[in-house]
Amino acid sequence: MSEIIVQNLLSPVVLFFVLGIVAALVKSDLKIPSALSEALSIYLLIAIGIKGGIELSHYSIESVIQPIMGALFLGIAIPFITIFITRLMKMDLQNSIGLAATYGSVSIVTYGAAISFIEKNGIAYEGFMNALVVIMESPAILVSLLLLKIIEKKKDESAYSMRNVGLVYRPAGLIDKEVLRDSLFGKSILLLLGSLFIGLVLGERAVPMVKPLFMDLYSSVLILFLLSMGITTGQRLPEVKKHGVKLLLFGLITPVLFGSLGVVTGHLAGLSLGGMTLMGVLAGSASYIAAPAALKASVPEANPSVYLGLALGVTFPFNLIVGIPVYYEMAQWIQ
Template sequence: MSEIIIQNLLSPVVLFFVLGIMAALVKSDLKIPSGLSEGLSIYLLIAIGLKGGIELSQYSIEDVIQPIIGALILGSIIPFITLFITRLMKMDLKNSIGLAATFGSVSIVTYGAAISFIEKNGVPYEGFMNALVVIMESPAILVSLLLLKVLENKKNESAMTIRNVGFVSGSARLFDKEVLRESLFGKSVLLLLGSLIIGLILGDRAVPMVKPLFMDLYSSVLILFLLSMGITTGQRLPEVKKHGLKLLLFGMFTPILFGALGVLTGHLAGLSLGGITLMGVLAGSASYIAAPAALKTSVPEANPSIYLGLALGITFPFNLIIGIPVYYEMAKWIQ
């Protein structure tokens, strides 16, 4: 295990990420232009979606139905577990929901780093795993918002007379139209899903055109993006620390718990060693793109420095350095 962690620490993607953190901590004037960072993010979303669609076109529905069901189940139950833990920590409801949505959704960049890790170790994996990234993006956000409405209604029901008409009206307002739009058609989901469908329709015919840019250069572009993410992470670290030790421990230990659930789910779904590892990575990661965007609209009372700072400042680097090798070892053990 220690050898794998050291090997991961010495990989270019991790070292450039650490360089970005150091630059932020020493208050260097190193900056990645926002336009370039946005462009790199778009590139990674398209690359993962295209690769997933092309690979998915090689499989029948019977091959992918169990992993898809497993991904949907994970995306639905992790918010419940997160909410239970945070309420035990005496966190208020709105910030608990923020963490539930964030940790139930996935980090695309962590997933990309995991692909680089297992490919470097020569471990094959199912190509349709890229499609599961898309599938796990939205369920946790929707489930978390549903939990918020249910708990808020439960809190107020003692002061209200529940009638059938009132119930229907309340149910109709469970999700704001803007929230649904952001959850299902936000930038990250739209690019991933759109690229996946394009790759699925074209199949191998798309390879000659997309391979030079979106496959051959993927690892190099990931290095640039992680340098940018390292700078942002270093800037967010102080925001997390001021919220106390419990929150810091939550950001490091819950990924292992959720990652173990992902590894178990991948094993039960019949995935290979690489596929099980990636399922663990997806379950153990936390979103800092899709979920925060939806939360900003739907739960403005939740503190971004908690859910975004924790996801980006603690869980992301933890997974990048330690989590991915741990999920890989879990996958080897369970097989």
Template sequence: MSEIILQNLLSPVVLFFILGIIAAIFKSDLKFPSGLSEALSIYLLIAIGIKGGIELSHYSIESVIAPIAGALFIGIIIPIITLLILKLIKMDFKNSIGLAATYGSISIVTYGAAISFLDKSGISYEGFMNAIVVLMESPAILVSLLLLKIVENKDNPSSLPTQSMGLVHSSGSLINKEVIRESLFGKSILLLVGSLVIGLILGERAVPMVKPLFMDLYNSVLILFLLNMGLIAGQRLPEVKKHGLKLLLFGLLTPLLFGSLGVLVGSVVGLSLGGTTLMGVLAGSASYIAAPAALKTSVPEANPSIYLGLSLGVTFPFNLIIGIPVYYEIAKWIQ
């Protein structure tokens, strides 16, 4: 185990992430132009989506139905477990919803780093796992917001017609179309789904055109992106410390709990060692793109420094350095 953690720690993507954290801690003037940061995000989303679509074209629907069901189960159950844990540590409900959506959704970059780890270790995995990423992005966000509305309406049923947040529209209908639009058609999901569908339609015919940019250069671009993420994570660390040891432990321990659950589900639905590891990585990761975008307008009372600080400042580096090899070892043990 220690050798695998050391191997992952000494990989270029992790070392450049650590370099970014060091730069932030010591207040270096190093920074990425906002346009470049946005371009790197778009690149990674398209690369993962189109590779997943091409690989998915090789499989029949019968072979992927069980992993899809497992992914949806994880997306539904993790927000519920998160709310139960946060109730025990007496976190207020709005911030609990924020964390439930964040930790129930997934980190596309953590997944990308896990792919790099498996490729470097020579471990194969199912190509349709890139499609599973898309499926696990939204369910937890929708489940969390639905739970919020159920509790709010139970506590104050007379306010139903005037609610304008979350899943309840100002007209009194159950579903707020704006929240659904943000959850399903936000930048990350739109690019992932769109590029995946394009890859699925074109199959191997797309490879000659997309390989030079979206396959051959993937790991190099990931290094640049993680350097930038290290800068952002380092800036978020002080915000996490403001909220005490309990939240810090939550950001460190729940990835192991949810990652183990993901590994177990991956094994039950028949994934390979690599696929099971990736299912654990997805379950153990936390969103800092899709979920915060939805929470910003749907649950404005939730404090971004809590759900973003934990996901980006604690859970993301933990998974990058320790979590990925740990999920791999758990997958090996289960299988």
């Protein structure tokens, strides 16, 4: 186990991420232009999506239905578990919902780093796993926002029954159109889903054109992006410290809890060792692209330094350095 963690720590992907953190902590003038960082994220989304679509074209619907159901289960169950834990921590409702959406959704970059890890170690995995990234992106956001609306509605009804006055009428439904649009057609989901569909339709015919850019250069581009993410993470670390030890422990313990649930779900869905590991990584990761974008528009009361600071400042580096090897070891033990 320790050997695998050390091996992962000494990979270029992790070392460049650490370099970015160090640069931020020592207040270096090293910066990645925002336009370049945006371009790198677009590249990664397309690369993961189109590779998943090409691989998915090799499978029948019968062979992927169980993993898809497993992915949907995780996307729905994790927000409920997160809200239960945060409410035990006496956290306010809005920030609980923020963490539920963030931790229920997935990190594309963590998944990309996990792909590099298992490929470097020669571990086989199902090609359709890239498709599960898309499937797991939206459900948690929708479920979290739905729970917020339901809880708020119950509170309003309770207050109204006690006072019978002062209730503000809200004609909107449980989830408005803007929330649905941001959750289903936000940049990350649109790019993933679109490139996945293109890869699925074209199949192997797409390989000669996409291989030089989106397959051969993938690991090198990931290094550049993780250097950028390291800088951002280092800048977010002070924000996490403001909120105390409880929140820090949440960011360290829940990835292992959810990752374990993901590995077990992958096992029950009939996935291979590599597939179980990736399912664990997806379940244990936290979104810092799609979920924060939806939360900013739909739950402005939630504090970004809590859900975004924790996802980027604690859970992301934990998964990158320790989590991925841990989920792999869990998958090995279960298998």
